[in-house]
Amino acid sequence: MQQTQDSPNRTALILAFSTVMLWSTGFVFTRIAVRHIAPLPLGLLRYGFAAIVLIIIGFVKRIGFPRLRDVPQFIGLGALGFALYQILFNIAMTTISAATASVVTATVPVLAALFATILFKEHLGSIGWIAVVVEFSGILMLTLWEREVSIGWGLAWMLAAAISFAAYNLIQRFSTKKYTPLQSTVYSIVASTLLLMPFLPEAVQTLTTVPWQPIAAVVFMGVFPSAIGFLLWTRALSIAHHIGDVTNFMFVTPLLSTFLEILLIGDVPDTGTIVGGATILFGVILFNNRQRLANRGARLYNRRT
Numbered sequence: 165m166q167q168t169q170d171s172p173n174r175t176a177l178i179l180a181f182s183t184v185m186l187w188s189t190g191f192v193f194t195r196i197a198v199r200h201i202a203p204l205p206l207g208l209l210r211y212g213f214a215a216i217v218l219i220i221i222g223f224v225k226r227i228g229f230p231r232l233r234d235v236p237q238f239i240g241l242g243a244l245g246f247a248l249y250q251i252l253f254n255i256a257m258t259t260i261s262a263a264t265a266s267v268v269t270a271t272v273p274v275l276a277a278l279f280a281t282i283l284f285k286e287h288l289g290s291i292g293w294i295a296v297v298v299e300f301s302g303i304l305m306l307t308l309w310e311r312e313v314s315i316g317w318g319l320a321w322m323l324a325a326a327i328s329f330a331a332y333n334l335i336q337r338f339s340t341k342k343y344t345p346l347q348s349t350v351y352s353i354v355a356s357t358l359l360l361m362p363f364l365p366e367a368v369q370t371l372t373t374v375p376w377q378p379i380a381a382v383v384f385m386g387v388f389p390s391a392i393g394f395l396l397w398t399r400a401l402s403i404a405h406h407i408g409d410v411t412n413f414m415f416v417t418p419l420l421s422t423f424l425e426i427l428l429i430g431d432v433p434d435t436g437t438i439v440g441g442a443t444i445l446f447g448v449i450l451f452n453n454r455q456r457l458a459n460r461g462a463r464l465y466n467r468r469t
Contacts, residue, residue: 213386
């Protein structure tokens, strides 16, 4: 019985980790694309290519259309998880450093866990919250070690983006009660593309003037981190025991992105990367074994009493 209950959650963890691996590549390829493409048309192009891929998959799988009364729900998902998030993120990045943005983005798992505790009565337990604190400490070490922190209105925009994506995760979990993960992902990303359509003229002009490398980067981001990544993420959210089991893996994204930059660019990791990375991994291991550790602690306590 225990094996049957653990199997879906184990699958969710694998899907979540696969997703953050894809998302970590998105940070690197975004750096390539933004050298030639403005942030807002970049968002449209990225999710536009993702929408094309997902529409083709949806047509082959014959997923149909959402019920008319559920259309506002998917517009909300498209805004919170993609269109609005991209706009807030891009505005923030004009005034704050990448290090500061990484720290604020890492608050998404914390916010998601808090929202899930309040709204869905999902409890992480004391060990789970300790693990979250350890992981967030690792993010601080990884991103701020011998680096500057920028504070201003950009910080507020970035926090709004983090809240937006945390809310997306909560609503997305609810939407998969009536729709499959494939349906929910297709409808949400198509909705986000429609919301970003005001930037279409600039996006079309961009495609005719920039070199092929940034366009290839955008296509890659649309297909892998966006289309495939969010298919895996939505499936993980739908089968996980708790939202925090999935969103907790977002702590690993900055670490994977840093290592990927080391491999591609050849940068030598500094002390902050090594210490922060080790701390994040320890926190992830602690979080994913929190129930086992709690049960072991309870057994030891019962023996003593």
